[in-house]
Amino acid sequence: MERRNFIKLGGASLASAVLGSGLLSWVPRSEAATISKTFYITGGTITMPDGVSVYFKGYSNSATGLNVPAASIICQEGDTLSITVVNQLAVTHNFVIGGLKPGDPPLASTGDIASGATKILTYTIPTGKAGSYLFYDNKTSYNVFLGLHGGLAIMPAGKSNQLYSGSPTFTKQMFWILNDIDPALNSAVQRNVAVPTTFTPRYFTINGLFSRPPGAPGHEDPAIDALYNLNTRLVGTANVDRALLRIMNAGMCNHAVHTHGNHMEWLTDRGTVRPSVWKKDTLYLRNKLGKIDAIFPFVPPPDAYPTVLKSKYPMHLHDEMSQTAGGGLYQFGAMTEIEFL
Ligand SMILES: [Cu+2]
Numbered sequence: 001m002e003r004r005n006f007i008k009l010g011g012a013s014l015a016s017a018v019l020g021s022g023l024l025s026w027v028p029r030s031e032a033a034t035i036s037k038t039f040y041i042t043g044g045t046i047t048m049p050d051g052v053s054v055y056f057k058g059y060s061n062s063a064t065g066l067n068v069p070a071a072s073i074i075c076q077e078g079d080t081l082s083i084t085v086v087n088q089l090a091v092t093h094n095f096v097i098g099g100l101k102p103g104d105p106p107l108a109s110t111g112d113i114a115s116g117a118t119k120i121l122t123y124t125i126p127t128g129k130a131g132s133y134l135f136y137d138n139k140t141s142y143n144v145f146l147g148l149h150g151g152l153a154i155m156p157a158g159k160s161n162q163l164y165s166g167s168p169t170f171t172k173q174m175f176w177i178l179n180d181i182d183p184a185l186n187s188a189v190q191r192n193v194a195v196p197t198t199f200t201p202r203y204f205t206i207n208g209l210f211s212r213p214p215g216a217p218g219h220e221d222p223a224i225d226a227l228y229n230l231n232t233r234l235v236g237t238a239n240v241d242r243a244l245l246r247i248m249n250a251g252m253c254n255h256a257v258h259t260h261g262n263h264m265e266w267l268t269d270r271g272t273v274r275p276s277v278w279k280k281d282t283l284y285l286r287n288k289l290g291k292i293d294a295i296f297p298f299v300p301p302p303d304a305y306p307t308v309l310k311s312k313y314p315m316h317l318h319d320e321m322s323q324t325a326g327g328g329l330y331q332f333g334a335m336t337e338i339e340f341l
Pocket residue numbers: 258260316
């Protein structure tokens with residue numbers, strides 16, 4: 001453990017830890033650009049909803065902060081990524097942009113970054129790479145769910161509203177990055193002892209946040225309640241908005257992503273475009289870097305009478321464990337809210 005960089009984050013600090021991780025804004029350009037970003041690999045603790053303090057590592061925006069997940073990046077084909085990664089911790093880390101599909105080689109990697117060292121990854125994105133990506137540390141099998149992960153959205157060149165050239169269109173887009181936490185593993189890393197050979201998930205997050213149900217501390221606080229955090233909460237106007245959801249899984253558990261209100265238009269599974277667009281209310285999100293792209297269409301729920309234009313619905317996971325924290329605090333897990341404005 002790295003005493004000199006050890007920091008302790010409570011609920012208030014967690015707010016800044018997640019800003020920018022979900023909702024994306026994008027204006028296409030006719031010219032390629034260089035997207036520069038600096039990440040600091042840091043460690044520290046975050047307080048879970050049951051009061052337990054758990055150690056995480058993150059690709060953070062500052063040398064003294066802790067961002068889990070990392071701030072997401074959006075760019076377009078033809079752009080050059082220039083990503084500086086500063087390793088503040090005592091062990092070697094890296095920064096890898098995963099491939100689009102399972103088995104694809106990584107798009108790019110810094111290679112090893114020794115303790116205290118800095119590496120700059122420079123990568124020009126070829127055409128044909130539009131899609132949703134995770135970047136992460138693969139020096140160990142667990143660094144990714146220890147917190148070293150984030151989302152990268154590559155837009156088709158010149159497009160503002162398509163996932164890939166010719167895809168169904170959207171009006172807004174966001175990442176939902178899910179993670180599962182076994183505090184025993186995180187604690188072992190913190191104490192620099194052998195990690196457990198089993199994985200028992202106790203906490204489940206969406207964009208690093210927990211749902212805070214009515215009556216709970218922090219309910220409706222957009223800084224810490226995943227139901228109300230504006231980078232996580234899905235908001236749109238009926239018959240106007242269509243939201244692209246880039247749903248990523250940094251964790252060890254398979255999940256079943258379930259939206260109320262509308263079915264989702266299922267566009268991709270693990271980077272592969274589906275042969276036809278199915279409308280489904282529950283999508284299977286595979287573990288270990290699984291990902292889905294889907295559009296939530298904000299159409300009036302078709303079976304409702306009279307017609308419903310304004311309402312609120314949950315998005316939760318249909319694997320029941322992921323609604324809990326600490327093994328028993330129900331609705332303190334990976335949930336958010338969907339609002340038809
Ligand atoms: Cu449900």
